Amino acid sequence: MTREVPAGTAVPPLHAWKPRALYIHIPFCTNKCFYCDFNSYVAEGQPIDAYLDALEREMERTVAAIPPERIETVFVGGGTPTVLNPAQMARFLASVRRHFPLAPDAEYTMEANPGTTDPAKLDAMREGGVNRISFGAQTFDNGLLKTIGRIHEADDVVRSVANAKAAGFANLSIDLMFGLPNQKLHHLQDSVSRALELDLPHYSLYSLKVEENTLFHRLYERGELPLPEEEEEIAMYEHLIERLTGAGYGHYEISNFARPGRESRHNTVYWRNEPYYGLGAGAHGYALGRRHMNIKGVLPYIGAAQERLPRLETLEVSPEEAKEDFMMVGLRLLSGVRGADFRNQFGPGERLGERFEAPLARLTEQNLLERTPDGEGYRLTRQGVMLGNEVFGAFLS
Structure with missing residues (x-):
């Protein structure tokens, strides 16, 4: 969603841009996966309706502080937003429409776990404006699903995708993970084959990162997390690139592949470093030269939203940063x-x-970057793709 400015037009600085992208965080999920460090809480016993009340109050205060012009992408993440029941889903999506002017062709994504999208919920999502679903499949190996703490099985992914297509959703994506404990290349090969059989327009493929404050981190610290060797993980990534590009998908971002025109417009806002609204417990936002992070806990978030914007911290971003x-x-x-x-x-x-x-x-000399075809930009080489973190770190002052 790069903002195009006609030639000869005075360009206001980035710090003056109003966001055209909206992220909303629903922090509830059915269970906590062993690798997850996202701001999420098991839904059972949580004050979900009170949270939705607080979220609408944050919407009201947000649009008063930074009145939106036109929202071109919405992304509802979590947690698992599809733990909301159909009535809660309809109520939540209606509140978004009340406060934010959505463009007619807005991309409206919602994350979902396989098995949490029955027909009634899908209907509520469609009626509320959602037109893209991202399913967290992770792997099609049931043993590995148990290893990482997922509660769905591979067949649930197939059924969920079929239900979504039957409900009229054409823009679908699934996440797969590699580098999982005890995962071998043949496990990944089978998962990729099963994923491609679904014939989806978009796939996201992530390597496991062992984050602090997770069960996997505690196991790792004790030497009890049997991760693949680096060489095997590299082979997995190379296999993913080969299979997806060979099937006609564009490798448009390090971890993402899409049919032409089906790239994630919302995530591209992040990758272009453009501003976005961020609402909900623990959400991050970037607007008018400031980055903010909201209060994380559900009850503290609800309490703060009654009085003010529920910020945990707000930081000024200098032009150099x-x-x-x-x-x-x-x-x-x-x-x-x-x-x-x-x-x-x-x-x-x-x-x-x-x-x-x-x-x-330096990076060009090391064959990690090369010039773009227009001669005034830069992009990763194939070697640079494999060593991305080294490239990105080179631009930190």
Whole structure:
């Protein structure tokens, strides 16, 4: 959703842009997966209706503080937003429409766990404006699903996708993970084959990261987490690239593959370092030169939202920091970063190649970056894709 400015038009600085993207966090889920460090809580016994009340109060205060012009993408994440029952779902989605002006062609994504989207819930989602669903499949191996703490089985993924298609959803995605405990290359090969049989427009493929405050981290610290060797994990990633691109999917971001025109418009806002609203417990937002993080706990969030915007912290982002962010997240896209986008965000006199001359020269010499076809941008080489974190870190001052 790169903001295009006609030639000759005065360009307001990035810090003056109003967000056209909206993220909303529903922190409830059916259970806590062993690898998950997201701000999520088991739904049983939680004050879900009171949370939705608080969320609407945050919406009211947010649009009063930064009145929206037009919202082009919405992403509802979690947690598992589809733990809401149909009535709660309808109520929540109606509140979004009341407060935010959605573009007619807005991309409206909701995360879902397989097995949590019955026909009544899917109907409520469709009626409320959702037009894209991202299912957390993770693997099609039932043994590995148990190992990572998932409560669905592989067949639930197939049924959930079929139900979503029957309900009229055409824009669907699933997540797969690799580098899981005891996972072998043949496990991944089978999961990719089963995923491709679903013939979806989008796939996200992530390597396991062992995060603090998770069961997996505690096991890792005790030497009880049997992770694949680095060479096998690299082979898994290479296999994913080969299979997905061979099936006609564009490898448009390090972890994402899509049919033409089905790339995630919302996530591209993040990768282009453009502003977005962030609402809900623990949500992050970026607008008018400030990044914020909301209070995480459900009850503290509800209490704070009664009185004010429920912020945990708000940080000013300097233009120099924003430029570094532009490079670090923008280079995740296989199309790379464009000089025109850099000028569009930071001013007509700004030159990407001049601002980052030293790291760009070094990374190009190391064959981790190359020039884009227009000659004024940069993108990862194949070797750079495999060593992405090394590339991104080079732009931190």
